[in-house]
Amino acid sequence: MKYKKAYFLSPVLMMVLSTTLLFAGAAFAVPTKIEDRTEYSTSLNSVASVIMNWYGSLITSSDVKGGDITFNMLNVNEQLRNYRSKYPQNISQIVITSTNLMKLSESDDYQFKVKSKVTYKVNNKEHTQARNEAFVFNGSLLTHPNIIPIKTISLNNMEEADKLETNQYDQFHYKVREFTYAWLAYIDGVKTLTSTMNAKAWLNKATYSLKIGAEQVEGSIAPTLEKKKKLLTQGGHLLKSLDVKKDSANTNIFVINLILEWKGVNQTGKPVIAKIHQKIKVKVKADKSWEVISIKEEHLLPIIAPWMGLVC
Amino acid sequence: MLKITIILKMLIILVIVNSVSYVLADNNKLPIYSGVGGEFTAVDSNGKDIKLSDYKGKTVVLAFGYTNCADICPFTLGYLKQLYKTLSVEEQKQTRFIFVTIDPEYDTPEHLKAFVEFFNKDFIGLSGTKEQIEFITSLYKAEYSDLSEGKVPTKDIRRVTPQKTGDKNEKASLFSHTVVLYLLDKKGYTRSLEYTGTPKDEFARKIRELIHE
Numbered sequence: 001m002k003y004k005k006a007y008f009l010s011p012v013l014m015m016v017l018s019t020t021l022l023f024a025g026a027a028f029a030v031p032t033k034i035e036d037r038t039e040y041s042t043s044l045n046s047v048a049s050v051i052m053n054w055y056g057s058l059i060t061s062s063d064v065k066g067g068d069i070t071f072n073m074l075n076v077n078e079q080l081r082n083y084r085s086k087y088p089q090n091i092s093q094i095v096i097t098s099t100n101l102m103k104l105s106e107s108d109d110y111q112f113k114v115k116s117k118v119t120y121k122v123n124n125k126e127h128t129q130a131r132n133e134a135f136v137f138n139g140s141l142l143t144h145p146n147i148i149p150i151k152t153i154s155l156n157n158m159e160e161a162d163k164l165e166t167n168q169y170d171q172f173h174y175k176v177r178e179f180t181y182a183w184l185a186y187i188d189g190v191k192t193l194t195s196t197m198n199a200k201a202w203l204n205k206a207t208y209s210l211k212i213g214a215e216q217v218e219g220s221i222a223p224t225l226e227k228k229k230k231l232l233t234q235g236g237h238l239l240k241s242l243d244v245k246k247d248s249a250n251t252n253i254f255v256i257n258l259i260l261e262w263k264g265v266n267q268t269g270k271p272v273i274a275k276i277h278q279k280i281k282v283k284v285k286a287d288k289s290w291e292v293i294s295i296k297e298e299h300l301l302p303i304i305a306p307w308m309g310l311v312c
Numbered sequence: 313m314l315k316i317t318i319i320l321k322m323l324i325i326l327v328i329v330n331s332v333s334y335v336l337a338d339n340n341k342l343p344i345y346s347g348v349g350g351e352f353t354a355v356d357s358n359g360k361d362i363k364l365s366d367y368k369g370k371t372v373v374l375a376f377g378y379t380n381c382a383d384i385c386p387f388t389l390g391y392l393k394q395l396y397k398t399l400s401v402e403e404q405k406q407t408r409f410i411f412v413t414i415d416p417e418y419d420t421p422e423h424l425k426a427f428v429e430f431f432n433k434d435f436i437g438l439s440g441t442k443e444q445i446e447f448i449t450s451l452y453k454a455e456y457s458d459l460s461e462g463k464v465p466t467k468d469i470r471r472v473t474p475q476k477t478g479d480k481n482e483k484a485s486l487f488s489h490t491v492v493l494y495l496l497d498k499k500g501y502t503r504s505l506e507y508t509g510t511p512k513d514e515f516a517r518k519i520r521e522l523i524h525e
């Protein structure tokens with residue numbers, strides 16, 4: 001009888017145990033989830049900055065606006081140099097239609113899949129090509145400045161596509177995003193992409209003002225980031241929208257408006273959510289290099305539900 | 313022996329389940345909305361100068377509106393009255409329901425007091441100078457705008473409490489304003505954004521979570 005009772009109990013115990021293990025799995029994932037957010041945002045922003053450089057530098061057609069923009073060529077290996085020849089000549093724009101970032105389980109490397117549409121001309125006739133490519137990024141990209149960031153690229157598929165009804169995905173589009181993603185990686189602690197941002201020219205000169213509720217801080221970038229870290233301690237920034245406007249008074253100055261989402265924890269380990277507006281004023285110097293003049297950051301009301309837009 | 317094994321297993325499971333639910337609960341904490349809110353000064357319905365930090369240690373439900381609001385403000389305060397009732401007496405003591413006017417020109421502390429106390433005597437109305445109110449609404453990103461080109465006679469407005477004066481020619485502005493209800497923790501951080509569509513039990517659960525933090 002005792003045996004039977006124990007026998008009856010054991011499936012119940014097993015059920016509880018398996019439920020527990022499931023929850024335990026979820027519970028185990030909790031502390032790493034925040035770290036995941038940090039890793040996800042830093043790796044995504046770093047990888048995206050390099051990707052913007054890669055695609056931006058492929059746009060070589062002389063009849064597109066922004067044709068005078070230059071990209072610092074990536075540190076590449078022979079496979080990548082050879083791979084560049086697989087793209088058509090005279091590319092006038094590239095539209096990235098989808099991306100997917102994954103961490104490779106067998107190493108610290110990242111795989112970034114990119115679907116794109118490439119517009120190019122042959123004998124003055126415009127063509128569009130749809131490409132499906134997979135990049136493998138060296139995981140050390142986040143910590144080592146001089147490594148070759150892209151390890152391999154593979155072309156999974158390539159086919160003719162319908163003509164694109166847009167012409168805004170030019171070199172400037174990629175240059176702004178190359179800078180922006182490097183900046184986002186930087187403010188989350190990745191210091192390896194400073195040359196991408198031409199940081200030497202402005203990092204210690206530009207002003208950074210921060211408005212978080214009643215708190216207001218203004219100074220140079222490093223101390224302002226330190227103060228921000230006290231409120232938003234561990235987490236990461238993700239880009240939600242980007243808009244660029246020319247300064248009305250100065251033709252060589254433009255303003256990048258970013259809407260960012262930050263999720264993470266504060267100093268006491270409490271979860272924090274922020275919707276951030278950053279306004280970055282950039283000067284294009286005579287040699288075409290960029291110099292950030294100022295960064296203004298304000299934390300906004302996150303729109304968490306459709307009713308939040310209602311006013312009565 | 314078998315009994316001891318079963319009891320031991322049960323104890324282990326209990327410990328694991330308890331620790332798991334603790335971790336899960338911790339993960340489900342209401343987040344702080346960075347940059348939404350902060351320290352401010354105002355005048356309460358008794359005419360006393362206050363700071364938000366005066367309510368430190370209390371959970372706060374914060375709403376914006378004005379006494380000449382014909383529809384949404386009486387509806388919101390009616391909802392808050394019901395919400396307040398769902399809390400125990402002890403929980404009510406740990407909570408402050410605050411209604412900030414967006415029309416300080418018309419809503420004097422005394423007038424505001426009559427309006428909020430019509431719904432519940434414990435409710436607090438906050439007024440102040442135009443600058444103080446503009447600062448508070450900017451902190452909470454509480455949108456509002458003056459709807460009336462010039463002012464309208466207050467006698468024509470449907471209302472739950474009398475006009476401020478008995479003057480038939482009394483006039484005031486009409487506003488559109490946010491419907492967001494802000495739930496603040498004991499340190500004054502905004503921890504949840506709600507509205508009158510939030511089920512009261514769900515809202516009360518969040519208030520309790522912050523009371524017991």
